[in-house]
Amino acid sequence: MKPVCKDPEIGALLHAYELHALTDEETSRFEIHLIACEHCFNLVQGFQKQAALLLSDETVKALLTEANPEEQARPETVPGSLRQYLWPDIPLVFKPALAYLLILILIIPAYLGLKRTPENAIRTIQSIHLTPFRSVEENAFAKKTGLDGLIQFVFSDAVPGAQYDVRIVSEDERIIYHDKAFDRFDAYGTGSLLLPVAGMEPGRYSLVITDPRGEEPSNRETYHFSVN
Amino acid sequence: MDINQLLTRARAGDEEAEKALFQYLVVRFRLLAKRRIGVEDSEDIAQEACLTVLEKYKNETFTSGFEAWTYGVLKMKIGNYIQGTLHKRKHSVPAAESHPKLRTESEEPAHDLKIALILCLRKITKQNPLYARVLNFVHQGYKTDEICQRLGVTPNHYYVILNRGRKMLETCLEKGEIS
Numbered sequence: 464m465k466p467v468c469k470d471p472e473i474g475a476l477l478h479a480y481e482l483h484a485l486t487d488e489e490t491s492r493f494e495i496h497l498i499a500c501e502h503c504f505n506l507v508q509g510f511q512k513q514a515a516l517l518l519s520d521e522t523v524k525a526l527l528t529e530a531n532p533e534e535q536a537r538p539e540t541v542p543g544s545l546r547q548y549l550w551p552d553i554p555l556v557f558k559p560a561l562a563y564l565l566i567l568i569l570i571i572p573a574y575l576g577l578k579r580t581p582e583n584a585i586r587t588i589q590s591i592h593l594t595p596f597r598s599v600e601e602n603a604f605a606k607k608t609g610l611d612g613l614i615q616f617v618f619s620d621a622v623p624g625a626q627y628d629v630r631i632v633s634e635d636e637r638i639i640y641h642d643k644a645f646d647r648f649d650a651y652g653t654g655s656l657l658l659p660v661a662g663m664e665p666g667r668y669s670l671v672i673t674d675p676r677g678e679e680p681s682n683r684e685t686y687h688f689s690v691n
Numbered sequence: 692m693d694i695n696q697l698l699t700r701a702r703a704g705d706e707e708a709e710k711a712l713f714q715y716l717v718v719r720f721r722l723l724a725k726r727r728i729g730v731e732d733s734e735d736i737a738q739e740a741c742l743t744v745l746e747k748y749k750n751e752t753f754t755s756g757f758e759a760w761t762y763g764v765l766k767m768k769i770g771n772y773i774q775g776t777l778h779k780r781k782h783s784v785p786a787a788e789s790h791p792k793l794r795t796e797s798e799e800p801a802h803d804l805k806i807a808l809i810l811c812l813r814k815i816t817k818q819n820p821l822y823a824r825v826l827n828f829v830h831q832g833y834k835t836d837e838i839c840q841r842l843g844v845t846p847n848h849y850y851v852i853l854n855r856g857r858k859m860l861e862t863c864l865e866k867g868e869i870s
Contacts, residue, residue: 478853482829484838491762498719498758499694508722510857513864516808517826526809527827530816534827 466501474503481507481514588613589660593670593686595619602688604660612660618672618684621648628673629656634666645672663690698757702749709745717741720765727769728776736772740765804864811863815856818869822856825849 468474473496479485480493497504517523528534549560590613591602604612618627629645632638640656648654654672667689674682697715700708720737728736743764753760816823821842828838839849863869 475847475850475854478857479835479850481857482826482853484829484835484853486835491766494723495756495759495762497723498716498762499756504719504722508718510861511722512804513808513860516805518829520805520808522805522809523812524830526812526816527823527830530820530823531827534824534831 466505468502469500470496474500477503477506481510482518588657590615591688593617593688595684602686604658604663604688604690606660606663606665606690609661612658612690613655614658614670614688615653615655616670616672616684616686618648618652618654618674621652621654621674623648623650626675627654628671628675629654630671631656631658632669632671633664634668639663639668660690665690694758698748713741713745716744716761720761723762723765724769728772732772736765736768740768743768807864807867808860811860811869814863814869815859819856819859821852822859825852825856 473493476485476489476493480490485493493503497507549563550558555561587610589604589608589610591604593602593614593616595617621627624646625648626644626646627648629640629642630638631640640658645654667687670686670688672684676682694712694715697708697712701712717737720740721733724733724736724740740761744761747764748757751760812823825838825842828841833841835846835849839846842849842852844852859869
């Protein structure tokens, strides 16, 4: 009894298989079918030489080209070319170029946002640190930089949270800054003030801290700094 | 004999059935291996794959069928062979002469067959120009979906065209004419 194809749906791929015209997945499906199907196996086995000739013989090729003069050769695709890599013949959602573009669209605003936020939020300042000890370093702000100046100073025995009188006085006795209830000393007796240096006249200034609860003159500390 | 009947009997301890199963598989494996790695080593690969199947088939559970499992074994053997060949090619000097070609067809088809095939193709080209056109597309390197697009047919219709052409070719080669 002559065998019949066990699965005609897969068996239909027979000649395409012989001509190496199936995809890898279809080839696997058909080869599994070949193991089980006597009918298709016999056909493939009996047609091996013919299929080899059909596929690779130059005379056959010439004959077919002659019979179909209007058909042009398939344009060669360069394997591994950038275009093919970025835009292969696959459904749109899987194209790598599209994925890169989407990633860029998402990343650029996030990157710029991250970069701008600290710039806007934190301004560069110039600072000086005044201590009760003599220092060779000149305590001076540079007006031309246009930056605000942070002045840090120490008041011995300052109690955090307690209120002190803090004033800045110019050479000609003008009061530039005065806070009668300055209470921003830390546990080490250090306080700080932010000054609009760009708006101050060049010259020497005095920073006077007074403890209203103490006895004069020991309740006072005076520092000097300048704006150049 | 059906492969699954052979398998059932062989698993039950029938030695004749096991021998027949081996014979059944080895010819198929040889054909499939030959297509991928050429004639030279296809016999060895087929034998090796069959031995692995015979070693394991009694204790194996076949989730997608016995034939699919045996096919997996064969594919693994072919994969190992190709990797080994590439490794040898990379590390041996001179490489070009020392390794076998991955796809060779050393059995040259008979000259008479070639002449008969060409004569038949000439006849088919006139009677079934669509088949000739499809063959030409295959030669030009077009893929199935591209051929279908150019011909304006579905893949199923494309396979039908191919199989009709093949039948005509077979008949012509057998009888010398297209009936």
